[in-house]
Amino acid sequence: MTQPQESWLLGVVLLLATATTTHQANPSCHPVKEGMLNVHLVCHTHDDVGWLKTVDQYFYGAHNSIQRAGVQYILDSVVDALLKNPDRKFIYVESAFFFRWWNEQTPERKDVVKSLVRSGQLEFIGGGWCMNDEATAHYNAIIDQMTLGLVKLNETFGEAARPTVAWQIDPFGHSREQASIFAQMGFDGLFFGRLDHDDKNHRWDTHTMEMMWQGSQNLGDAAWLFTGVLPRGYSPPVGFCFDILCSDEPIMDDPRLHDYNVDKKVESFLKIAKAQSDGYATSHIIMTMGMDFQYQNANTWFVNLDKLIRYVNKRQSSGSQVNVLYSTPSCYLSALHDANQTWTSKTDDFFPYASGNHSYWTGYFTSRPTLKGYVRQTNGILQAVKQVASLLGMGHSEGLETLKEAMGVLQHHDAVSGTEKQHVADDYSERLAIGTKAALGVMGQALSKLQPVEALQKEKDGGTIHFCPLLNISSCPITESSSAFIMTVYNPIARPISHYVRLPVPSDTAYKVTDYKGNAVKAQLVPIPKPVLSIPGRHSTAAYELVFQATDIPPLGFLRYHIKRTSSYRILRQQISKTHSHVLGGDDPIELSGDENLAISVDPKTGLLKRVGAVRPGPIQMIPVSQNFLVYPGMAGNNTKEQYRASGAYIFRPNATEAREIAKKVNVVTVEGPLVYEVHQEWGPWVSQVIRSYMGHLNLEMEWLVGPIPIRDKIGLEVVSRVDWSSITTGNTFYTDSNGREMLKRVKDYRPTWRLHNLEPVAGNYYPVNSRLILDNGPDFRAAILTDRSQGGTSLNPGQMELMVHRRLFYDDAFGVGEPLNETQFGEGLVARGKHYLLHSSFASPECDFGCLHRTLGEELLLPPLYAFEETSALAHTWTNTAVNKWGGLGMNLPSNVHLLTLEPWGDNLLLLRLEHMYEKGESDTHSSPVTVSLKGLLADWAITGVEEMILSANLRKKDEHRLKWKVKTTSTAQASPSEQHRTNNIVHHQDPLSVTLGPMEIRTFVLTVKKASSRF
């Protein structure tokens, strides 16, 4: 294997920063003892924001037959227990639960809690709305969910209670982007519980359980985060679980009684403490005293821990060198900092996570594909509604809060991950639906606000703005049934975009589409493929989709179109696509191409994609590429031993090293017209796909439809889409995104910091793909596949990419969920529909290179245009004169490398703004350079009268941020100094607060004070 040899061994010591003077030790931490082994007991509860029970059931303690868990009792009980002894400490993590409880407390009780927080007895750790998943959550949603919880904590308890330690004890593997995000949110450290078992053994042996994680290859030490691996996941030491849910013996300390056990308990504890200190580098160790939903009766824990501390420390008088204390992660971190150690560093991530040789937690990268798709789609809606509410000065609204909280819950590590029980997944979907409906209500109000009263009256029959949430199954009642309607296309990107709209419509019906200037817009009618028409549960009259291009939609603005049925046979003939069913097996080539789009050829023998190239003046460079759907048969197993592990919701374990073909050949229908061509492929009754290329767009869209997955074997199947470039015959390297942001290098059968013994050659090479998978064979060949949701992906052979799109399994994998992943709907196996987009470096141009192609498309997939519809009786020509049909909320376009990440109402005349440089260093010749944006004139209707730069989570002013500095041993390849750009920014910032410079991948967060400066609404 020609793989990088363990460069981490070549580390050089670089003393980056030794200044410790800015750090004030937390006075509420109990003193530690120099020269002794200090054991930090951290009392905690792990409260899943939904898993085996719904979030509501967990809060109230309902359905205790499923799991005995009631969060309200935990908080009640902990507060009482803390009041009994001021030495006791407790941490709380999940803000979604905390604020439910808080809202039910009396003012007196709230004052008591505030005093416990002030004294440091109750400390918030993490503090996001949930403890988010790290593989399948997108960075946009992670930042939102952390901000939601952290800002509420600030508002309630003040900045002094701001969490400074991140606590990701249960997520199934850890992403580098998550570390970077935490660092940018002002956290001093991160602790987690799960990492590959061999990695953990290696770290234990080398005393590197704690390290400096370099969270970004672009941001320098602004993204470094001290990271600690907990010794036993997050459970207490064996024999020391004192919860009512546990059966360990309490400490029985009356020597007159028969069961007196103090000596035995103390001996056992000292032994465990000493053994644990073997894996760690300092004279401090941490012990998590708690588990899932523990402390419903906090007294049982604290009474025993009080005694444990007393009796263990009593031994010091007879020479024991062990000191045990109530502590918190921040007190422990502070002690590590004071230890003045030089720490090793890490530059890759902690994926994939294997808890055993056959237990790769790579199935959940794809589990519940429709929920994952729904979460991503809803993120786009949330961002758009936040923007519009900001631009129209609508302030905080109930509707927006409902969706923010729903999205916060959905980022939980048993929500978007797909590892919850079915009834909980249904509850999550319902939350998204309710939140979306509420937020779209705000959108509807906003859109109406922009229209003159007379236009509203003329346009509307019913007076309602409709949204079409079922466009994913090509269904939309208003476009199917109305003879005339107005469509609003809102662009949430801070640059003008051109976008192809697709609207479900009945057959044999043509439409006149009129734009805001009164011009007729060219349209095409495309037949909906048969497999889509027969999706279970689809009740729609639509058999076609009306396609037209919305051109030049203003940034954070909209265009409106007047769309009316026509009985003109002439127009119908112009609009209807030419379709052709192909008989396979012949030699007649199946080739399609158009104007400034892609040319493709399909293999006339198999019906599979064969070649693709960009249509340009001159000869077309056609590159051989094939795509196919395959299945891995799932592994059945009783999970009694590692080798009997089943493939399940968490685990991917195929019962073969090769995926099976689904069909020898696929049926092909080609569809052609002036705006788009399509190839409709059918592998059989449950797998089909549309390959399409729109005129003027240089990407190949592949819309897959998979399910119901057949259940004949009663074991299960896992379905993948595989793309092969047969001309590429070397290379084990591929790249996957980290939470949709920076790219990480992956090498087949290799881990950068420890030796891999991979007994699962497929599952052990799967990585999370949030947004894209890239192959890079040098400047001549680069290829990317972009996704519309999180999936698992890999490259098992040179020139190959593979993404798992759907899975259905009949065995549980015994990691807790207790149900097989057998999703059904409408009495059949679940059907999932989604999109992949294929890009080649050969599609690039001097204006937009490969980096630019995938970053630009990635932004458009993250924030697709939002559609709204109104029925109308107005004629097109009167409509163009009376209504506001073109509107933009920005006063300028942002540069092509700047992403407007957040624009959100933040209080009276306050807006939260995040700007992001969306390129990495060296990723694009034209777009990776630092960029300066002037905020002056950014908003069309608002003057910016004040700017305060904040940390990423917006809960602290940037100028008040003081993170701990650490001594770090870096690898020779790692960046050693803070990014130059970051320094430049600060200088520029001081000169002109409205001028913002962004280096590659930098996000800057501002609270803007604004004043209305127009009379447009």
Ligand SMILES: [Zn+2]
């Ligand atoms: Zn959990």
